[in-house]
Amino acid sequence: MxxxxxxxxxxxxxxxxxxxxxxxxxxxxxxxxxxxxxxxxxxxxxxxxxxxxxxxxxxxxxxxxxxxxxxxxxxxxxxxxxxxxxxxxxxxxxxxxxxxxxxxxxxxxxxxxxxxxxxxxxxxxxxxxxxxxxxxxxxxxxxxxxxxxxxxxxxxxxxxxxxxxxxxxxxxxxxxxxxxxxEGGLTLNVAPQNVPVLLSHTSGYATVCLGGTFDHLHPGHKLLLTAGALLLQIPRKDDASPPSRFIIGITGDGLLKNKKYAEYVQSWEERARTVILFLSRLLQLSDQGWKVRSVPEIDEKDGDFQALFRAGTVKVQCVRIQDAFGPTITIQDIDALVVSGETRSGGKAVNDKRAEQGWKALEVFEVDVLDAEEVSDAATKTENFASKISSSAIRQQRAQASSAIAGKI
The missing domain is CATH 3.40.50 (Rossmann fold)
Known part of the structure; x- marks a missing residue:
């Protein structure tokens, strides 16, 4: 390389x-x-x-x-x-x-x-x-x-x-x-006023699930996937426990036909491979560095892509979903569900559906939203910010670039 x-x-x-x-x-x-x-x-x-x-x-x-x-x-x-x-x-x-x-x-x-x-x-x-x-x-x-x-x-x-x-x-x-x-910025560290700071401790879960389209994977997707991976409780290499599972439901191509600039939506297979590639950056460990991690080894079946990391102690599974519930109502032994701020109502809907089947409720974790107004100056508006990082905006940019090239031919 x-x-x-x-x-x-x-x-x-x-x-x-x-x-x-x-x-x-x-x-x-x-x-x-x-x-x-x-x-x-x-x-x-x-x-x-x-x-x-x-x-x-x-x-x-x-x-x-x-x-x-x-x-x-x-x-x-x-x-x-x-x-x-x-x-x-x-x-x-x-x-x-x-x-x-x-x-x-x-x-x-x-x-x-x-x-x-x-x-x-x-x-x-x-x-x-x-x-x-x-x-x-x-x-x-x-x-x-x-x-x-x-x-x-x-x-x-x-x-x-x-x-x-x-x-x-x-x-x-x-x-x-x-x-x-x-150059660095200004870092503030305030000594505690003799009051102990009590942080919540998350022990982790054997099986974590989340879902999305993951088209043209961008920082919002990366945050969601990272937040989900942080919930995994990974067994030791010498432990007889089964691998922890990270199940990612990825919207099927058929449900995306009415999206803006749908012709530029990546195929399900490409989106699944990209999700696994990104997660390999968080999960793969080898003293050979990039030599063994540039392309993860993926077991590819129709609508079900799987990869193992960390000596087989972590399994990432991307499954095709055709509805709002995906694997949360077809796989019983899921422990935790990760949602974004925009989809928090989905957690309740999932648990209501699982309750109808007599299954245990999932622990629901909500990930923060990327908000420009909290970190930018007055010159940057949230609307402009959102238009730069959304999947639909990326597809629009691809369409415009393609049209510009075609116009020069």
């Missing part, structure tokens, strides 16, 4: 505490803007992994960690919102396979405490726990090589950068031009 075909890395250190969309914007926007601009100007298409280092995992033992799902998904949503606003302002396509000058960004949380130190002779290895979040040493071991490595020009940013390079030593020979410092 040529260097310019490799993904790039942006290392972001510790989010503000307490956190909000506005504070995340103040902390991360300058770094993201500089990174996205450079990648756009490289001609693209470009891929970017935004790795956010923060102590996101809780628990005394490496292999039995938990997360606080509401706070964790809110952090991911906040960063994807900033990315989406910046890409709208900079005219950068955000979807996977978005063409020239596009940036396909993926947000990954990396468990790391700012006080943790590694000895010079540390030789990191992959140490998966029972969540999808990995520690910094595992990240350095499994994610490589890179086109560029961006780091924040601040004391904490430089410290994180140096720690990462120490852990990643020997994985890739880097030129000085590949190490790029970018």
């Amino acid at each position: 040529k260097r310019d075909e490799l993904p790039s890395l942006l290392l972001l250190s510790f989010p503000p505490d307490p956190s909000s969309r506005q504070l995340l914007n103040a902390a991360y926007r300058p770094s993201l803007a500089a990174t996205l601009s450079k990648l756009k100007n490289s001609g693209g298409p470009a891929r970017l992994i935004v790795a956010v280092a923060c102590p996101v995992l809780h628990g005394p033992f490496l292999r039995s960690k938990t997360i606080s799902w509401p706070e964790t998904q809110a952090l991911v949503a906040g960063i994807y919102a900033i990315i989406s606003v910046l890409c709208a302002q900079l005219s950068i396509a955000t979807e996977i396979n978005g063409g020239p000058e596009s940036v396909d960004a993926t947000v990954i949380l990396v468990d790391h405490d700012r006080n943790k130190r590694f000895s010079p002779d540390t030789r990191p290895s992959i140490e998966p726990n029972n969540t999808v979040v990995v520690d910094l040493a595992t990240f350095a071991t499994a994610y490589h090589p890179w086109n560029y490595i961006f780091h924040v020009r601040s004391e904490l940013g430089l410290q994180l950068h140096q720690t990462y390079l120490q852990l990643a030593e020997g994985r890739q020979t880097l030129l000085q031009e590949q190490l790029v410092a970018v």
